[in-house]
Amino acid sequence: MTGSMNRRDVLKTAAAGTAVSLLPMPALAQNSGARVVVVGGGFSGATCARMLKRLDPRISVTLVEANQTFTACPFSNEVVAGLRDIKEQQFDYKKVADDKITMAFEPATAVDPQSRMVTLGSGARLPYDRLVLAPGVDLRWDSVPGYTEAAAERMPHAWKAGEQTLLLRRQLEAMPDGGLVIITAPANPYRCPPGPYERASLIAYYLKTKKPKSKLIILDAKDAFSKQRLFQNAWKELYPDIIEWVSLSSGGKVSAVDAATMTVETDFTKHKPAVANIVPPQKAGRIAELAGVADRTGWCPIDPVTFESTLQPNIHVVGDACIAGAMPKSGFAANAQAKVCAAALARLVGGQKPDDPRLINTCYSVIAPGYGITVAAVYRPTNGQLVEVQGSAGTSAVDAPKAMREQEAKLADGWFKTITGEMFG
């Protein structure tokens, strides 16, 4: 694989600051297979890159990712609640590189769909035959008045795991007993639909055990949410005096925030929380917009068989950024989509027709240590959309015994190990 080594050296040189306008063609010519560039090394991108290389080692695969360390969002709510170390969320790309995938640790700054070229932060340019965009989400800073990047330093979103997760944890730890915590939840669609409610549950667990006079209010821009009955039953059972959920029709939509005065406003009232966790509306990561694959909604329409963009040929979009019909924006879904996309890519570059796929989503939420719940479904393409296979969709039983909740919490842990093993192990 001298070709890929040359290419890696080129990228290293580029990262070191040397101007490289274009990769030398001779280096590429040594790779007999197709050139696939994957942008984004998370649940969908890392999975897609590895799976594609496994399906056809002749394909030259480059994974573009700005960070050397990946911090996973699933289970980061346990970090917020002081139940887990953030190191358990963090992974590197050594094993990915061992698969002979070329790593480019820099941001992608532009895509030219016509000349099939990705430009990186260093100025290096990567030609592709097929491009996979897996950029995850960007936060819409404009959507909650007053909620800016600077405001997020006082009022963390913690919706991208890492420093923000730790900031929210530190704020909870510093809060005196009797303080008010506010979590705001956006309208659909957004990353991890049950996430705000899992977070509320685990923060309530922290408050109950460490600061029992405190309260938590969820201000919601919706009237219904994922696994709602299971969450609300559990709150009644475990956190009756702590969690209050304010739905959209009860005035839950946030109209403005002010980080300087720590004020969270709705049309009806002003709150002065000790800790404010603002989860703002989102859109596909910026590179999707730059590549012309995001539509007016800010998300990316795709073909459900290949995950190829319906707006730009030869560009595929997987994970949270894509519009995957009935599939939610979850880590499990992103991983499942990535594997279907990789299988389709392997077929497409080999001149074959991709199979009609089936995809699964399983999404665990942990309400307290030893108390897990799920929602799951199987999906198939129907009339250009991914729809639930009849009878397959649903949550854990509302009246499940305690042993079942314990088992679901254990399986959640197993899922995380398996899926991160597939990505980084």
Next chain:
Amino acid sequence: MISKRTAVWLVGLWLPFGGAMAADAPPGASSCSGCHPLSQSVDTPVARLIGRNPADIVTAMQAFRSGQRSGTIMDRIAKGFTDDETKAIADWYGAQK
């Protein structure tokens, strides 16, 4: 007759990562590996399917689907696959090492 799929499996088994996924997985199988690992080294309480007798997997799926066997999520997932789809996935998992 040696099917195309069998031939692809045989090639897949030579690959260093155990051949998992290298074979053309039948529809749905690649999603299963989100929980049922394709590697022996993952420590998880989830049932291991690689190398399992396909008939056992099919029987379990039928029991989940009919409600004879209670599961956590498999009661729902099993309803998303037909008998033929289930069998293809079971055969594929059984062939993984």
